[in-house]
Amino acid sequence: MDSGTLVMAFGxxxxxxxxxxxxxTGS
Known part of the structure; x- marks a missing residue:
């Protein structure tokens, strides 16, 4: 997954x- 996607989902x-x-940073 993209780091941006993670930020979007969990941010x-x-x-x-x-x-x-x-x-x-966990990209």
């Missing part, structure tokens, strides 16, 4: 717990 939810750094 809004992960923002509640913390910045989507894990998903962004």
């Amino acid at each position: 809004y939810g992960n923002a509640t717990f913390g910045p989507p750094t894990t998903f962004s």
